[in-house]
Amino acid sequence: MGERVADKFLKDSATKPFDQRRREIISTNLDKYRLAFERSKSKFLDLENSKKKANLIKWKTIENLERYLLDFESNFTKRGGQVIWANDAEEARQEISKIMERHQAQSVVKSKSMVTEEIELNHFFEKQNVEIFEHNFDTPSDASAEQLAMKTGELLRKKYTTADIGISGANFIIADTGSIAITENDGNTRLATSFSKVHIALVGIEKIIPSINDVDLFWPLVASHGTGQNLTAYNTILSGPRQEHDTDGPEEMYVILLDNGRTNVLEKNDQRQALYCICCEACLSVCPTYQNITKKTYDTTYQILIDSLIPPNLTSVSEFKYPAYASPLCGKCFDACAVGIDFLRLALLNRRDSVQQGLIPKKEKRVWKVFTYTIQHRGLLDFFSGKTKNFFLQFFFKKTWGEHRKLPKLAEKSFSKQWKERKDQ
Ligand code: SF4
Structure with missing residues (x-):
């Protein structure tokens, strides 16, 4: 993946901005988003204060990550859930595979989630010849596409209600109740997690929030900043497998807490605020660079700005220094961020790291030397x-x-x- 990211970034950024059609689509979508966001923003009494509060909560949680994760584990297991700690993508895949073997699972439904893409789960299943069903439609652009999407959605729903194992991500892990919170617009994750006999939720460790009381702050922030809604259509809190009095829900529920390099970011005092991200994508919608070269150019899993600046599985900035250099440092991402992440600082730190690690091409170094001397x-x-x-x-x-x-x-x-x-x- 190393070379590929940088090469692709440079190649695409030289061509994508000149694709007129693409630019028109992006611009229309962004206009719609801006209108919707303005409307949803007005529902907050004091949005800036809410963002500050969210930043403070995430700061407190990330600074005490271990304690909150252990609280979650203890509370979740009290209700019969099982927590699995996965150091990296391979461990997470193997744990999922073991659960499937134990249950002799024939069918798996998977709701679209970035963290499963991060560990390349579909690819893993393909290699193992496991059949998976995943609802993964973009919003249809015309009536016939909409019909087709509905039809296929109906067919898939049948699969959802009969599958052995349901795999999902989660937007938040709640420490004090031992729950996971999922927010979505199509309801498929809810289907996948309620009907399957076994539910596996794969979640990055940074998704933790201290209390269920914090959900009423974070859900509206995600919805308004992500899609301009007051609240997304389906919001679910799951606190373990089906209990005696429950009419539905899985017989077994596992939460896989994924590190996969997040603790590398945690180690970096001045960059760990990247872990506050709630993946709302607001930064993406305002970034002039992103708007021109499109998010696909970045080739990062989450396709949000923060992931291009400091991806969780960061080992070297060599492949990810380009976005930091491509940033005009205009500060729009900072203003837009739902949890007040200081992007400018992160971009500058990224540039610093790339200089300190000697990742600047020799030619560029020579040019700067001559320039400095001459000036x-x-x-x-x-x-x-x-x-x-x-x-x-x-x-x-x-x-x-x-x-x-x-x-x-x-x-x-x-x-x-x-x-x-x-x-x-
Ligand atoms: S970094 Fe971007 S995606 Fe993450 S919370 Fe801030 S605005 Fe949302």
């Missing part, structure tokens, strides 16, 4: 004509600047020369 020696700068300077500019930067833009031209005479001449007149 500090006025005589040298004035010695060369504008023509010569433009030649070097073209020589070094034409490729980086891209085919679609013209490099700006330097004036024939430097600023100081012009200033001097004006003064002498």
Whole structure:
């Protein structure tokens, strides 16, 4: 994956912004989102205060992550649930496989979730010849597509109600009640988790929040910032398998707590706030870079801005320094973030890391060295004509600047020369 991410980013970012059709689609969707967001925003008494509160809660939780996770485990197991700790993607896949073997599972339904994509679960199932059903439709764009989606949805619903195992993600893990909270618009996760005999929820450890009382802050924040809704259509809190008095629900419920590099981020004092993210995607909707080169260019699992700046399975910034450099540092993502993550700081820290780790190309280093020397020696700068300077500019930067833009031209005479001449007149 190493080389691929950077190469793809550079290649796509040189072509995608010039795809007029794509830009029109993005722009129409963003206009719709902005209108909806403005409406839902007005439902908050004081949105800025809610964001600050959310930031504070996530700060407290991430600073005490171990304690809250253990609280969750203890409360969840009291109600008959089972917690599995997975260090990485492979462990998580193997644990899922073991549960399936134990139950001799014939059919699996899986609701669309980013964390299952993170561990490449579909690919794993394909290799094992396990048949899985997943509802994964984008919003249909016309009537016939809508009909087709409904029809296929109906067929899949039958599968959902008869499957042995249901696999889902979760938006939040609630420590004090030992529950998981799921928010969705199509209700399929609820189906998958209620009818299956066994429910496996795969969740990143950073999704923890301290109390069930915090849900009434986080659910509206996700809904308003993500889709401009006051609240998403289906909101479910699950606190273990079916109890005696329950009419439905799984006989067994497992929560797999996934690390997969998140503790690497946790180790970094100044970057751990990336773990506050609630995946609402608001940052994406306002980022001018994202809007132009489209989210696919980033090739990150979560396709949210934070994931491109500090992906959880970060071992080196070599492949992920491009988004930090591509950021214009305009600060729109910071203003938009539902939990007040300081993106500018993260982008700058990412750039710092890439310099400290010597990830800047040799050619670029040489150019900066020459530039620094020249700019500090006025005589040298004035010695060369504008023509010569433009030649070097073209020589070094034409490729980086891209085919679609013209490099700006330097004036024939430097600023100081012009200033001097004006003064002498
Ligand atoms: S980083 Fe982006 S996706 Fe995450 S909470 Fe902030 S705005 Fe939402």
